[in-house]
Amino acid sequence: MPPISEPLRKLGFLTIGLFDPAEPRRGHESTLEIIELGERLGFDSAWVRHRHLQYGISSPVALLAAASQRTSRIQLGTAVIPLGWENPLRLAEDLATVDILSGGRLNPGVSVGPPMHFAKVQEALYPGTADAEDFSYERVRRLLDFVRGAPATDFSGVEGFEVFSDRVQPQSAGLGSRMWYGGASLRSAEWAGAHGMNFLTSSVVKAEKSEDFGEIQLSHIRTFRAHHPDGDRARVSQGLVVIPTDSASPEQRAKYEEYARTRLPRTAQPQGPARMMFAPDLVGPSAEIAEKLYADAAFREVDEVAFALPFTFDHDDYVQILTDISTVLGPALGWRPGS
Template identity: 35%
Template sequence: MKKIGFLSFGHWRDAPGSRTRSAADALLQTIELAQAAEELGVDGAFVRVHHFERQLASPFPLLAAIAARTSRIELGTGVIDMRYENPLHLAEEAAATDLISGGRLQLGLSRGSPETVLRGAEVFGYRPAEGETAADAARRKTEVFLAAIDGARVARTDPARTGVSGGLAIQPQSPGLRDRVWWGSGTRATAGWAARAGMNLQSSTLLSEDTGVPFDRLQAEQIELFRQAWREQGHDREPRVSVSRSVLPITEEIDRRHFGGRPDEDQVGLLEGVRSRFGRTYAGEPDRIAEELAADAAVRAADTVLFTVPNQLGVAYNARILETITRHIAPALGWAAAEPVARGKP
């Protein structure tokens, strides 16, 4: 049985046509959209994390606020760029948010995407060790984070103050959080690393490799390699796998004005000097989108599908998109609605 969620980039801009003109708008509207999504039976509310951009950048206050206003929907990130993070502080923040939510946090981590800022992580005070790439640093920090949320003793007591000598773990600890950590992977190799580390897989909408096959097949290959590596590692649980899709159903004339004429094929180009393949946008009549997604190899292989939302069009508009998805598109993918939660009746 599949799960579905929405993924918001949280853009804001004081520009004509934007209903999300400030950072406050982006944050508060994301909370409102999560509430509306829960009412529709949607399973997850996920947010992108980008620094130095007019987008969402600090997920934990936002996710904790969503948790306080909802009762069932999963809360996630897609993804936190580990180059910018202190892994022990992240462990504290994640565990606290997970406890507030009652164990609903689905925490997506990664090396992060290409940026407009020059050496942004260094501005935050984090520089890779000598001979270490940015990707290496992100994976190293992730390993420290995973150990910390698993209760590893990462500090020593001060015998002069406590009278004893021993190890201390990060507090608080949130049981079960370790099984709800995901790695955002843009290659088959990093998908294998995620499996060996015991993390769920968030397959990126941008794969920094191109073998000439369509995006959905390339992504399905990545998912199969991940699951094979997971089986070989002998983990004692089944992993989760998510894919994201840009889905823009056209049901009214305003939708046609916004989304008509969008490209309906994969895009291939160079990204940071690497030939990369980007997933297509699905725009059109809901029944046709449902047919096309049902034939999408990676959508079929994943257990969770995240639908990106054009958040600057406002809560009401995006709630209508999600309603169309839940009524006409997601059921064709093998999804069944969770019991809706009426607002004000957790």
């Protein structure tokens, strides 16, 4: 295997949390059970993906509030909340509340840009004001300011029997240092670093100066750290779709391999007007996956990951995949489970 400078320090996973619209509680409960399992297996973090007007988790902050009461150690993250759907002041209140409930374990990941299919949803989301909404990095800056304690108003004090604060309440110490930006471009990497955020890089990047996925991702990591006050110590988490098959049944292995096969063509060249590049899914025995990861220059640049669970698999599949990651793949990457 090619050498790696540091053993993997933090191991996490990401789930989308799908559900049957006729029985939505079952899917949400399954997601909570997977997070509980992740804690028992020693994972350092569990991340939830955001979905609006789909049959996936539309309110990850609410779901993580529930998860915070069913776990005690595992870090809980969002990867990511698209801020085009959010009011930064209200979101800051929700994030701080859940962080306090969790005992300081929340890791909010966010991104910017107009909401998906904005032309179709703008009248429901921003009736009469859609043209005035700012979907730029300024929306992230406002959220960061509120989370980090900047004034939200010039009024504070006592009015009648009520006491008012000029800052978002509650304030949760440390939350500001656990804010993540999910970026796929050099500009996002630079902005996140300059504003002291942590950086989430996933299996999707924008082909700007190269069409080699690993080369692009490595450039994002280095650009982020070059602009971050902490330099090479700035936190980066890499997220790839990783599916070990060590304990999988023959039927599961066949399903996993077919899933990866159908998604492989999109990795050959940039996709769409935005020229998005996708990383191939990694499927196979943990020893083979570890060798591929060690050969990945971007992986060798980080010491924490959040491997993505495939969207459409069954609960039992996730149990098998997470168990293999924690007991076989993680140790092969130098990781030791938390307790």
